[in-house]
Amino acid sequence: MDIQNVGSNMTEVGFDGNRVLYSYSTPVAAWDNAKGKWVRTDKFWSQTTSRHINKWLKMNAWIDAVEVPQIELDKMVA
DSSP states (O other): OEEEEEETTEEEEEETTEEEEEETTEEEEEEETTTTEEEEESSOOOHHHHHHHHHHHHHTTOOOOEEEOHHHHHHHHO
């Protein structure tokens, strides 16, 4: 497991080929290795969390992530 602080209140956790962005303590976006695509939560948490997601996806050169239910991100890290 690899854990990196990627910004204020933004943490990236890598495991099993996946990379998950946490905004504060909530998983909100990821590289889903099993699906081979970038995903982001369909739940609106806050303007700040939306900025975190967009910044992280841009840092990874991928803006058009697929929206998935929050439960999928929760299950990914469970």
